[in-house]
Structures are given as structure tokens and as C-alpha cells.
Amino acid sequence: xxxxxxxxxxxxxxxxxxxxxxxxxxxxxxxxxxxxxxxxxxxxxxxxxxxxxxxxxxxxxxxxxxxxxxxxxxxxxxxxxxxxxxxxxxxxxxxxxxxxxxxxxxxxxxxxxxxxxxxxxxxxxxxxxxxxxxxxxxxxxxxxxxxxxxxxxxxxxxxxxxxxxxxxxxxxxxxxxxxxxxxxxxxxxxxxxxxxxxxxxxxxxxxxxxxxxxxxxxxxxxxxxxxxxxxxxxxxxxxxxxxxxxxxxxxxxxxxxxxxxxxxxxxxxxxxxxxxxxxxxxxxxxxxxxxxxxxxxxxxxxxxxxxxxxxxxxxxxxxxxxxx
Numbered sequence: 270x271x272x273x274x275x276x277x278x279x280x281x282x283x284x285x286x287x288x289x290x291x292x293x294x295x296x297x298x299x300x301x302x303x304x305x306x307x308x309x310x311x312x313x314x315x316x317x318x319x320x321x322x323x324x325x326x327x328x329x330x331x332x333x334x335x336x337x338x339x340x341x342x343x344x345x346x347x348x349x350x351x352x353x354x355x356x357x358x359x360x361x362x363x364x365x366x367x368x369x370x371x372x373x374x375x376x377x378x379x380x381x382x383x384x385x386x387x388x389x390x391x392x393x394x395x396x397x398x399x400x401x402x403x404x405x406x407x408x409x410x411x412x413x414x415x416x417x418x419x420x421x422x423x424x425x426x427x428x429x430x431x432x433x434x435x436x437x438x439x440x441x442x443x444x445x446x447x448x449x450x451x452x453x454x455x456x457x458x459x460x461x462x463x464x465x466x467x468x469x470x471x472x473x474x475x476x477x478x479x480x481x482x483x484x485x486x487x488x489x490x491x492x493x494x495x496x497x498x499x500x501x502x503x504x505x506x507x508x509x510x511x512x513x514x515x516x517x518x519x520x521x522x523x524x525x526x527x528x529x530x531x532x533x534x535x536x537x538x539x540x541x542x543x544x545x546x547x548x549x550x551x552x553x554x555x556x557x558x559x560x561x562x563x564x565x566x567x568x569x570x571x572x573x574x575x576x577x578x579x580x581x582x583x584x585x586x587x588x589x590x591x592x593x
Contacts, residue, residue, distance in 0.1 A: 273320075277321050298537050307336075514530075522556075552569070
């Protein structure tokens with residue numbers, strides 16, 4: 270099976286961090302969100318990995334190449350024309366059974382079932398209270414008959430979470446080619462849902478696979494919520510600290526230096542970070558940052574940033590210096 274991960278989005282809702290790094294490399298619970306996504310795919314028998322890059326894509330290439338040993342194709346989406354357009358750029362290599370994954374959400378599911386390469390498509394969904402915020406799947410007699418993007422009237426509570434299995438990648442490419450040729454767009458972009466609807470209308474069978482865990486990483490507030498979930502569910506690591514109080518759950522990298530501080534709950538501290546005389550809770554500190562004599566909560570501190578002083582909430586990009 271081939272796995273395709275879409276990482277080309279600009280991540281505007283995570284600025285200023287995504288000015289200097291692609292969205293999937295923003296950290297949560299001690300490592301980039303892309304690493305959390307990839308680690309959850311390990312039950313799959315992955316023959317090849319296809320990664321669609323875009324903004325600052327060279328950082329994605331470097332991270333994936335250093336961290337994973339799958340045979341990998343990197344394909345750039347230079348002009349952002351939507352999800353389906355990004356997938357269509359991979360049509361020369363995306364053959365056979367194909368699993369498509371969006372690179373900004375963390376999902377727990379039984380992916381090993383796909384190793385049997387079912388002859389029907391699978392769209393992963395979660396039941397939600399407010400389906401108007403999402404694309405949704407409409408079921409009938411155990412199969413999906415319609416996909417609706419952000420419905421204004423209730424048609425289903427099954428939100429599509431950004432993972433899709435198709436038995437034959439080329440049939441998906443044919444459907445995308447159809448929507449491009451006929452200029453079928455949603456909000457000015459070519460959406461994957463429209464291509465999948467073409468496949469359904471052509472007689473392709475898709476079933477909805479319900480999941481219980483879907484953690485979004487697309488906004489600052491969602492990132493904090495995902496950090497809390499991961500730390501509560503096996504992602505905690507105590508690390509080392511001197512003359513400090515650690516309030517679990519936290520993730521503290523072993524190379525971090527923490528002195529005379531109170532850390533936690535729900536704090537993630539990256540590699541080679543230095544924290545002295547600080548009080549931190551509900552915050553994510555990227556690698557190489559230095560926090561000195563500071564009080565922070567609900568804060569996201571970038572790589573190699575320096576923060577000194579008392580702030581209620583602080584969002585600081587990479588290599589920044591903030592002193593109160």
C-alpha cells in the first residue's frame with residue numbers, strides 16, 4: 270500500500286510559527302505533529318510514502334528523510350489550488366491501493382485492517398454535535414452516498430476527519446481529472462470531497478469508519494487541546510529538573526535544562542531548552558528556547574526564542590526575543 274500525506278498548507282492560523290516552519294512541524298507533546306501522525310501509521314504495511322509539500326517544503330523533506338526509512342517521493346504543490354489538485358500532482362506514482370492523510374490532525378484508529386486491502390473505499394469519520402463546521406458523509410444501507418462540505422441544513426453528523434482509503438489510486442486520479450476539466454470547485458479550490466463524490470456517482474462503494482479520537486492541530490487553541498490530550502494519554506515524559514516542582518502531566522525532553530521552576534500541568538518542553546526561575550502551565554516550548562524569570566500559561570514559544578518576564582499568554586515565533 271502507498272500512503273500519501275498532504276503537507277502543503279500554509280498554516281496561516283498558526284502564525285507567526287508557520288512563517289519559519291511548515292505547519293506539520295509545529296510541536297505538540299514533545300515532537301512535530303507530523304511525527305505523531307506518522308507514528309500512528311506504523312501498523313500499516315507501507316510500500317511507499319508520498320509527501321506533497323508546499324510552503325517551506327524543504328523542511329518537511331529533511332525531517333521525513335532523517336526520521337523514517339520508507340521509500341519516499343516528495344512532490345511540490347507550488348500553486349495552492351486545493352486538496353484534490355495536490356493529490357493529482359502525484360498521479361504518476363499514486364498507483365494501486367492508496368491511503369490519503371491530511372497532515373494537520375491526529376487520529377487514533379485500527380489502521381491495520383487496511384492491510385487486507387479491501388475492495389471498497391474507506392472514509393474515516395467522527396460523530397460531532399455541530400456538523401455545519403465540517404465536511405460530512407451521508408450514509409444509506411451501510412455505504413456512503415453523499416459528501417457535503419459544511420452543510421447549512423442538517424444532513425448527517427458524521428464529520429470527515431481527513432483520512433481516506435481507495436482501492437485504486439488511479440480511479441481517484443480519474444475523478445480528480447474530471448472535476449478539474451469541468452472546473453468543479455468549492456470556495457475557489459478543488460476539494461477531495463468533490464472527486465470522491467464523482468467516484469460514488471460512478472458506482473464506487475465507500476463505507477464510513479467511525480473513530481473516537483480526532484485531535485485537530487490547525488489553530489493555536491486546538492494545538493493546546495491536542496497537547497493536553499496527548500499528555501493525558503501516554504505522551505508524558507518527566508525528563509530532569511533541578512530544585513523544581515513538576516506538576517504532571519508534562520513532556521520534558523531529556524536534554525532540557527530546568528532549574529528553580531514550576532512546570533505543569535500540560536507543558537511540553539523541547540530538546541535543548543533552558544528554563545530558569547519560571548512558572549509554566551498549559552504551554553508548548555519548542556527546541557532551543559530559553560525562558561528566564563517568566564510566568565507563562567497558554568503560550569507557544571518558538572525554536573531558539575528567548576523570553577524573560579511575566580506574561581499571561583504569549584505566542585512567540587522562532588528566534589524571537591521578548592523581554593518585559
